[in-house]
Amino acid sequence: xxxxxxxxxxxxxxxxxxxxxxxxxxxxxxxxxxxxxxxxxxxxxxxxxxxxxxxxxxxxxxxxxxxxxxxxxxxxxxxxxxxxxxxxxxxxxxxxxxxxxxxxxxxxxxxxxxxxxxxxxxxxxxxxxxxxxxxxxxxxxxxxxxxxxxxxxxxxxxxxxxxxxxxxxxxxxxxxxxxxxxxxxxxxxxxxxxxxxxxxxxxxxxxxxxxxxxxxxxxxxxxxxxxxxxxxxxxxxxxxxxxxxxxxxxxxxxxxxxxxxxxxxxxxxxxxxxxxxxxxxxxxxxxxxxxxxxxxxxxxxxxxxxxxxxxxxxxxxxxxxxxxxxxxxxxxxxxxxxxxxxxxxxxxxxxxxxxxxxxxxxxxxxxxxxxxxxxxxxxxxxxxxxxxxxxxxxxxxxxxxxxxxxxxxxxxxxxxxxxxxxxxxxxxxxxxxxxxxxxxxxxxxxxxxxxxxxxxxxxxxxxxxxxxxxxxxxxxxxxxxxxxxxx
Amino acid sequence: xxxxxxxxxxxxxxxxxxxxxxxxxxxxxxxxxxxxxxxxxxxxxxxxxxxxxxxxxxxxxxxxxxxxxxxxxxxxxxxxxxxxxxxxxxxxxxxxxxxxxxxxxxxxxxxxxxxxxxxxxxxxxxxxxxxxxxxxxxxxxxxxxxxxxxxxxxxxxxxxxxxxxxxxxxxxxxxxxxxxxxxxxxxxxxxxxxxxxxxxxxxxxxxxxxxxxxxxxxxxxxxxxxxxxxxxxxxxxxxxxxxxxxxxxxxxxxxxxxxxxxxxxxxxxxxxxxxxxxxxxxxxxxxxxxxxxxxxxxxxxxxxxxxxxxxxxxxxxxxxxxxxxxxxxxxxxxxxxxxxxxxxxxxxxxxxxxxxxxxxxxxxxxxxxxxxxxxxxxxxxxxxxxxxxxxxxxxxxxxxxxxxxxxxxxxxxxxxxxxxxxxxxxxxxxxxxxxxxxxxxxxxxxxxx
Numbered sequence: 001x002x003x004x005x006x007x008x009x010x011x012x013x014x015x016x017x018x019x020x021x022x023x024x025x026x027x028x029x030x031x032x033x034x035x036x037x038x039x040x041x042x043x044x045x046x047x048x049x050x051x052x053x054x055x056x057x058x059x060x061x062x063x064x065x066x067x068x069x070x071x072x073x074x075x076x077x078x079x080x081x082x083x084x085x086x087x088x089x090x091x092x093x094x095x096x097x098x099x100x101x102x103x104x105x106x107x108x109x110x111x112x113x114x115x116x117x118x119x120x121x122x123x124x125x126x127x128x129x130x131x132x133x134x135x136x137x138x139x140x141x142x143x144x145x146x147x148x149x150x151x152x153x154x155x156x157x158x159x160x161x162x163x164x165x166x167x168x169x170x171x172x173x174x175x176x177x178x179x180x181x182x183x184x185x186x187x188x189x190x191x192x193x194x195x196x197x198x199x200x201x202x203x204x205x206x207x208x209x210x211x212x213x214x215x216x217x218x219x220x221x222x223x224x225x226x227x228x229x230x231x232x233x234x235x236x237x238x239x240x241x242x243x244x245x246x247x248x249x250x251x252x253x254x255x256x257x258x259x260x261x262x263x264x265x266x267x268x269x270x271x272x273x274x275x276x277x278x279x280x281x282x283x284x285x286x287x288x289x290x291x292x293x294x295x296x297x298x299x300x301x302x303x304x305x306x307x308x309x310x311x312x313x314x315x316x317x318x319x320x321x322x323x324x325x326x327x328x329x330x331x332x333x334x335x336x337x338x339x340x341x342x343x344x345x346x347x348x349x350x351x352x353x354x355x356x357x358x359x360x361x362x363x364x365x366x367x368x369x370x371x372x373x374x375x376x377x378x379x380x381x382x383x384x385x386x387x388x389x390x391x392x393x394x395x396x397x398x399x400x401x402x403x404x405x406x407x408x409x410x411x412x413x414x415x416x417x418x419x420x421x422x423x424x425x426x427x428x429x430x431x432x433x434x435x436x437x438x439x440x441x442x443x444x445x446x447x448x449x450x451x452x453x454x455x456x457x458x459x460x461x462x463x464x465x466x467x468x469x470x471x472x473x474x475x476x477x478x479x480x481x482x483x484x485x486x487x
Numbered sequence: 488x489x490x491x492x493x494x495x496x497x498x499x500x501x502x503x504x505x506x507x508x509x510x511x512x513x514x515x516x517x518x519x520x521x522x523x524x525x526x527x528x529x530x531x532x533x534x535x536x537x538x539x540x541x542x543x544x545x546x547x548x549x550x551x552x553x554x555x556x557x558x559x560x561x562x563x564x565x566x567x568x569x570x571x572x573x574x575x576x577x578x579x580x581x582x583x584x585x586x587x588x589x590x591x592x593x594x595x596x597x598x599x600x601x602x603x604x605x606x607x608x609x610x611x612x613x614x615x616x617x618x619x620x621x622x623x624x625x626x627x628x629x630x631x632x633x634x635x636x637x638x639x640x641x642x643x644x645x646x647x648x649x650x651x652x653x654x655x656x657x658x659x660x661x662x663x664x665x666x667x668x669x670x671x672x673x674x675x676x677x678x679x680x681x682x683x684x685x686x687x688x689x690x691x692x693x694x695x696x697x698x699x700x701x702x703x704x705x706x707x708x709x710x711x712x713x714x715x716x717x718x719x720x721x722x723x724x725x726x727x728x729x730x731x732x733x734x735x736x737x738x739x740x741x742x743x744x745x746x747x748x749x750x751x752x753x754x755x756x757x758x759x760x761x762x763x764x765x766x767x768x769x770x771x772x773x774x775x776x777x778x779x780x781x782x783x784x785x786x787x788x789x790x791x792x793x794x795x796x797x798x799x800x801x802x803x804x805x806x807x808x809x810x811x812x813x814x815x816x817x818x819x820x821x822x823x824x825x826x827x828x829x830x831x832x833x834x835x836x837x838x839x840x841x842x843x844x845x846x847x848x849x850x851x852x853x854x855x856x857x858x859x860x861x862x863x864x865x866x867x868x869x870x871x872x873x874x875x876x877x878x879x880x881x882x883x884x885x886x887x888x889x890x891x892x893x894x895x896x897x898x899x900x901x902x903x904x905x906x907x908x909x910x911x912x913x914x915x916x917x918x919x920x921x922x923x924x925x926x927x928x929x930x931x932x933x934x935x936x
Contacts, residue, residue, distance in 0.1 A: 007792070007793060009600060009603070009604055010604050010827075010831045011604070011607065014834075018834075019834065019836065019837065020571070020573075020831070020832040020833075020834060020837070021571060021832050021833050021834065021837035021840070022571075023569065023837065023840050023841065023844060023917060024844075026843070026844055026847045026848070027920055027921040027922075028847050028848055028850075028851035028921050028924075029851065030847060030850060030851065031843075031847045032843075032847070033735060033842065033843035033844075033846035033847050033850075034735075034843075036846055036847065036850050036869075037707070037735070037736075037846060037869060037871070038707065038869055040711070041700075041707050041709075041710075041736055041737060041869075042735060042736065042737060043733065043734070043735060043736060043737045043738065043839075044737070046734070046835045046836060046839050047611050047612055047733065047734055047738075047835060047838060047839075048611050048835065049608060049611065049830055049831070049833070049834045049835045049838060050831050050834050050835070051834045051835050051836070052831060052834065054571075054573060054832070057573055057577075057828060057831050057832055058573050058576070058577065060831075061573075061577040061580075061583075061601070061828060062577065062580065064596075064597040064600050064601060065577070065580040065582035065583050065597050066582060066597065067595075067596035067597035067600070068582040068583065068586045068594065068595055068596070068597035068598055069582075069586065069591075069594040069595070070580075070581045070582040070583065070584070070585040070586040071581070071585035071586070071587075072581025072582065072585045073581060073582060074594075076587065078587055081587055083585075083587060084492075085492055086584070086585050087492060089537060089540070089541075091579065092541075093541070093544045093548075094759075095575070095757075096544065096545065096548040097548070097553045097554075097555045097556070098545075098547070098548025098549055098550070098551040098553050098556075099548050099551070099553075099759065099760065100553075100757040100758070100759050101553035101554040101555055101567070101757065101758060102551045102552070102553045102554075102758065102759070102760040103552075103553075103554070103559060103561040103565055103567070103758050103760070103761075103895065104565055104758070104760050104761025104762075105561055105563055105565070105761075105898045106551070106552050106561060106895055107552075107883075107886055107887060107890060109887070109890075110551065110552035110557075110890055110895075111550075111551050111552070111760070112550045112551070113546075113547035113548055113549065113550030113551045114547075114550075114551050114760045116547060116550070117547055124531055124532075127529055127530050127531060128529060128531070130525075139623035139624065139627065139762065139763070139817075139819075140623065140815070140816065140817035140818075141816065141817060142804070142814045142815055142816045142817065143623065143627070143814075143815075145814070146814055150661070150664065150665070153664075153665075173805075173816075174803075174804040174805040174806070174807075174808050174811070174816070175804050175805075175814050175816050177804075177808040177809035178804035178807075178808060178809060178811040178813070178814035179814040180809065181665075181809040181810070181811075181814075182634070182662070182665055182666070182813070182814050183664075183665040184664065184665030184666060184667065185665070187808075187809040224518065225516075225518040225519050227518050227519075227520060229520075229523065230520065230522060230523055254529070255525060255528065255529045256516065256519065256524065256525060257519055257523045257524055257525055258525055261523065261525065262523055270817075272817065276492075278584045278585055278821070279584075279585065279586065279587045279588070279817075280583070280584050280586075280819075280820050280821030280822075280824075281583055281584070281586045281587070281588070281589065281595075281598035281601075281820040281821060281824065282587070282588040282589070282598070282620070282781065282817065282818055282819075282820030282821075283588075283621070283623075283763075283817040283818040283819045283820045283821065283822075284623070284762075284763030284817070284818075284819040284820075284821060284822060285817040286763075287817075300661075315902075321661060321664070322657055322658070322660055322661035322664070323626070323654060323657040323658045323661055324627065324658060324661060325623055325624045325626050325627050325658060325762065325764070326564050326624050326625060326626035326652065326654040326655060326658065326750070326761065326764070327564075327565070327624075327654070327760070327761025327762055327764075328760065328761050328762070329761075329762055330623075330762040330763040331759050331760035331761055331762050331763075332757065332759040332760075332762065332763055333762075333763060335544075339540065339544065341531065341532075342532060342534070342535050342540050342543070343490075343492070343534060343535065343537075343540060344490065344492070344534055345531060345532065345533045345534025345535075346528045346529040346530070346531045346533070347528065347534070348490045348492075348493075348534050349529060349531070350528070350529070351490060351493060352490075352492075352493065354512045355493050355495050355500075357512070357515050357516070358495065358500060358503055358504070358507075358512060358515065359495075359503075361503075361507050361509070361515055362503045362506060362507060365506055365507045365508070366506065378507070378509065378514070378515040378516075378517065378518070380518075401591065402591075402593065405591060405593055405594045410587075410591065410594060411591050411594075416805075430492075430493050430495075431492055431493060431494065432494065433494035433495070433499075434494070434495060434499045434502070434503060462593045462594075465593040465594055465596075466593070466596045466794075467592075467593055467596055467788040467792055467793075467794035468593065468788040468789040468790055468792070469593065469788060469789050470592050470593065470786050470787070470788050470794045470795075470796050471786045471787050471788070471789075472786070472796055472798070474786045474787065475784040475785070475786035475796045475798040476784075476798050476799055476800075476801075479617075479775065479782075479784050479798060479799060480784050480785040480786070481603075481606055481610075481617045481618075481775070481782055481783070481784050481798075482603075482606050482607040482610045482611075482616075482617065482618075483603065483604070483607040483785075
C-alpha cells in the first residue's frame with residue numbers, strides 16, 4: 001500500500017451526529033411537516049445516509065478522485081472516444097447564472113438568450129455537417145441514433161412504405177444495432193471487407209425494398225475514410241434506402257468534407273467528443289441529430305425557431321417523432337459546445353481535423369514496425385493496431401492495456417472494432433503535443449520489447465494502480481451492487 | 488492564427504510529416520475522393536478572443552431570467568433546491584470530470600467507488616434492492632422502465648396515470664413506438680389517479696401500471712393501493728418519484744413498487760435550462776438482469792483487496808448489440824456524482840430537513856396565496872412541495888405581470904392539460920423565505936385584481 005492508498009466508502013466515515021449541511025429554521029407558522037401530510041405516506045425511519053462533516057466530504061472525494069486517471073492527468077488515447085482537452089472557459093460559461101440557474105419552463109420572453117444560443121448552435125452544426133436542420137434534444141449519441149432511426153421510420157411510414165430491416169456493418173459501434181432494434185427494426189449485419197471497408201457488391205445485393213436504412217460510421221471504426229462512400233449513398237437512394245452516418249468520428253472531417261454532401265440523410269454529433277464537452281466519467285454528453293430537408297417534419301418537438309428577433313419553441317409539428325427527454329436537450333453541454341465553436345471559428349475547426357489526422361498518422365508510423373497495422377495508412381484521426389504478433393508470445397491486448405497504465409498512460413480502446421484480432425484502437429486527438437505522442441510510442445515499443453524478453457511484467461500489470469487486476473467473474477456471479485454494514 | 492487548444496507548431500508539424508514520409512497535411516487526405524471534398528471554408532462565425540467571447544456569453548446569459556435574478560416558484564420537474572458549495576468544487580477536479588467511462592477499472596476506482604456509493608444511496612431512498620449508475624433524465628428513465636416491464640412480463644400494454652408528468656408520458660410514447668407497446672391513460676380527475684377506473688384498465692395484457700408521487704399536479708398518490716391494483720393483475724408497478732422528497736416520504740419500494748424511476752436534478756444538479764438532468768432508476772433484485780444502463784459491483788483484485796468494476800455487462804449494447812436491454816452508453820455520471828456528494832452532505836438528517844422545510848413552506852404559501860380574492864387550490868388532495876392554483880385571470884398574463892415584479896410565478900397548465908386553462912402550478916422549495924412568499928402573495932393580489 002503506497003502513500004496514496006485509500007480504501008474507504010463515504011458510509012464507512014459516518015459518525016452519528018456529524019453534519020455537513022446548513023439549512024435555516026422554518027420561518028413559517030406551521031412548521032411540522034408531519035402534521036401536514038398523511039401519516040401512511042411518510043417514511044418511518046430517517047434514511048440510512050452517512051453523517052459526516054463537510055471536510056470529511058471534501059477530503060474523501062478528493063482522495064477518490066486521485067484513484068482515477070483523467071484526461072487532465074494522463075494521455076487518454078481511447079479510440080472512438082475523442083478524448084481531447086476540455087477547455088476551462090467552457091466550464092466558466094456554463095456556470096453563468098443566466099444559464100446554470102435558468103428554468104426550462106420560464107416564459108419564453110425571459111429565456112431569449114438560451115433560445116438564441118440553441119438556435120445558433122443548431123445552425124452551426126447543420127453547416128458543419130451539411131445538413132438542413134438539427135435537433136439538439138438527444139442526450140447522447142445513442143439517443144441521437146435512436147431519434148434518427150425513428151425519423152427514418154416515420155418518413156417511410158408517411159410514404160406508405162413499411163420497411164422492416166436496417167443494415168449495420170459488423171464493424172459498427174454497439175449502440176448502432178441496439179438503437180435500431182429499440183426503434184422496432186430487424187438488424188441485419190453486413191460483413192466488411194478485410195480492410196474494414198464496405199463490401200459494395202455485397203451491399204448492393206442486400207439492398208431491397210424491405211431495407212429502411214443503412215447505418216455507417218465515417219471515417220470507419222478502423223480510422224479509414226470510406227473511399228466509395230458517395231457511390232454507396234447513391235446506391236442506397238436508388239433503392240429508397242435512407243443512409244445514416246454515425247458521427248462518432250466527426251473530429252476527422254471538420255471543414256474537409258460534410259456528411260450531407262456525401263449523400264447522408266441523417267447524422268448525429270457527439271458534443272462530448274468533437275466539441276470538447278467533458279466526458280464526466282461516463283456522461284453527461286449531448287447527441288444532437290441533423291437531417292436533410294425531407295426528414296425535417298419528423299424532428300423531435302419542440303424545435304427552436306426564430307421570427308424576426310424573437311426566439312420560440314415550436315410545438316405544432318404534427319409529424320414529429322415526439323420527445324426524447326423531458327426538456328430541450330442537455331443545455332449545459334450545449335453552452336460548452338457553443339463556446340468552443342465561437343473560440344475556434346471555421347479555420348480553427350479545420351485545423352482541429354488536420355492536427356488530429358497528423359497526430360494519428362504519426363503514432364501509426366512510429367509503431368508500425370513493432371505492431372501489426374490493421375489497415376495500411378494514411379489513416380484519419382485514429383489508427384487501429386493488432387497485437388496478434390504479441391499474442392503469439394502470450395501477451396494480449398488486455399495485457400498491453402494494463403501495462404500502459406503502469407507506464408503512466410490510460411489505455412487505447414481494446415478488442416474494438418470486433419473485426420480486428422486483438423485490436424488496439426488509438427486516437428490521440430489534436431490537443432496532444434508531439435512529446436506526449438513520443439512518450440506514448442516509446443512506452444508501446446518498450447512493451448513490445450518486454451513481450452519478447454520479459455512477458456511476465458505485462459501479465460502482472462498493473463502494479464502501480466490503487467488496485468490490481470480485478471475479478472470480473474466474481475463481480476458478475478455474486479452481484480454486490482450496494483454497500484451494507486459489515487456485521 | 489495559432490489556437491490555444493492545439494499544441495503542434497508549424498515546425499513540429501513539418502518534423503512529424505517527415506517521420507510519416509508525407510510532404511504535406513494534404514497528402515494524408517488522399518483517400519477522400521476529390522468530389523467529396525468541401526471546396527470552401529465552413530460558413531461559421533469567426534473565432535473570438537477570450538475576453539470578447541466572455542462578453543458575448545454574458546450578454547446572452549443576461550437575457551435569461553434565473554433563480555438569482557428572480558424569486559422562482561417554477562417546478563414541474565426542475566427545482567431550485569439548495570446546492571452545497573463543495574459539490575461544484577469536487578466535480579470540477581479534472582480526475583473526475585475529464586475521465587471516461589470506467590472501462591479500465593484499475594485506473595478508474597475513483598469513479599467506480601462514487602457510482603457504488605450512488606447506487607447504495609438511491610436504493611436506500613427509493614426502498615429498492617438495486618439502482619443503476621443513471622439514465623439521462625426522469626422522462627427517459629420512465630421510458631426505459633416501460634421497455635423493461637414489457638420485456639419482463641411479455642405483455643404489450645402500459646397503463647399510465649394522467650397524473651404522470653405529460654412530458655414524461657410523451658417521451659414514453661416515443662420509446663414505445665418501435666416495440667409497439669400500447670399506452671393507455673388512467674384518469675386523474677381530482678388531481679390523483681382514479682384507481683377504481685385504473686383497475687378496469689389493468690388486466691392480463693398490462694405489463695405495468697405507472698403512477699407518479701407527488702404527481703404532476705403536486706398531489707400525493709396512494710402507492711400501496713396502486714400496487715394492489717397492479718399486482719392483482721400480475722402487472723408491475725412503476726413509480727415516478729423525486730428522490731429529494733424521500734427523506735420525508737416513504738420509499739415507493741416499501742409500498743410495493745417494482746421499479747422506481749425519477750428525476751434526481753433536485754439532488755444538487757443545476758437546473759441548467761432543463762439539462763443535463765439525472766435519470767434515477769431502481770428496481771427489485773429479480774429484475775436486475777433486465778435493467779438498462781451501467782451497474783457497478785464490488786469485487787476483489789488479485790491480492791484480495793476490495794475493488795469495484797462495471798458488472799453484468801452482458802445486458803449492455805457494447806456486448807449484446809441488437810439484443811441489449813437498452814441502447815444507452817453515455818449516461819450522466821457526473822450528475823450522479825453531484826447527487827452522491829449532495830446526499831453525503833445532507834446525510835441522514837439533512838435530507839429529512841429539506842423535505843420538512845419544503846412541505847412547511849409550500850403549505851404556508853398555499854394558505855397565503857389562497858387568501859387572494861378569486862385564487863383557490865384546484866385539488867383537495869394532499870400535496871407536498873408543489874400545488875395547483877386556480878386563478879381568476881389567465882395564468883399566462885399573470886405570469887408575465889409577476890415577472891416584471893421579479894417573480895417566476897409558476898407554470899401555466901394550459902399547454903399541458905386543456906382542462907386546466909385557468910391553472911398555475913406553483914413549487915416552493917426550502918430555499919424560499921416567508922418574506923418572499925408574502926411578497927409573492929402581495930404581487931399576485933395586484934396581478935389578478
